[in-house]
Amino acid sequence: MKMTVLYHSKTGNTKQMAEVIVEGIQTVEGVEAKAFPIEAIDEAWAKESKCIILGSPTYMASVCGTIKSWLEGPCKKYNLPGKIGGAFATADYIHGGGELGIRLILDHMLVYGMLTYSGGGSYGKPVIHLGPVALKDHLEESKDTFRLYGQRMATKTLEVFN
Ligand SMILES: Cc1cc2nc3c(=O)[nH]c(=O)nc-3n(C[C@H](O)[C@H](O)[C@H](O)COP(=O)(O)O)c2cc1C
Numbered sequence: 001m002k003m004t005v006l007y008h009s010k011t012g013n014t015k016q017m018a019e020v021i022v023e024g025i026q027t028v029e030g031v032e033a034k035a036f037p038i039e040a041i042d043e044a045w046a047k048e049s050k051c052i053i054l055g056s057p058t059y060m061a062s063v064c065g066t067i068k069s070w071l072e073g074p075c076k077k078y079n080l081p082g083k084i085g086g087a088f089a090t091a092d093y094i095h096g097g098g099e100l101g102i103r104l105i106l107d108h109m110l111v112y113g114m115l116t117y118s119g120g121g122s123y124g125k126p127v128i129h130l131g132p133v134a135l136k137d138h139l140e141e142s143k144d145t146f147r148l149y150g151q152r153m154a155t156k157t158l159e160v161f162n
Pocket residue numbers: 008009010011012013014015056057058059060061062090091092093094095096097098135136
């Protein structure tokens with residue numbers, strides 16, 4: 001079963017964390033995942049994927065414009081309705097608005113008829129409420145949580161679609 005992690009990344013932080021989520025997904029048997037920058041998506045892979053996870057750097061306490069524009073049109077060709085959707089962010093500051101960006105992505109996914117998911121508190125600690133946020137100066141410390149997030153998203157995707 002295929003899963004896709006998409007991101008926009010200007011200075012590499014969001015790309016790095018997208019790749020960590022892929023690592024976490026790959027620990028679950030029966031699922032294969034790839035990460036693509038939003039500008040170079042493998043169209044066939046994304047269309048076939050049962051889960052799309054979208055990551056953005058936090059700009060002005062929201063998503064960056066590239067992700068917002070993609071969500072307002074280009075995303076429609078990836079058969080989104082009925083797929084599981086998740087979101088993550090990177091940011092400079094703990095109160096910089098990462099979760100607001102995640103929330104905006106999840107809202108768009110709901111509008112497209114996706115089944116949004118994060119795992120929330122259902123797996124115990126670490127609790128990931130809306131989606132994981134990694135801070136620029138603490139990416140290494142966030143990697144275990146991002147791997148777990150990938151694992152949780154993969155487990156749920158298999159459960160729903162197998
Ligand atoms: C135009 C712009 C606006 C930003 N606004 C915020 C912000 O509101 N809050 C925050 O915590 N970080 C903000 N940042 C920092 C980025 O979100 C952060 O460095 C991010 O990890 C960059 O991701 P990237 O390396 O994938 O491009 C901003 C960066 C830029 C370039």
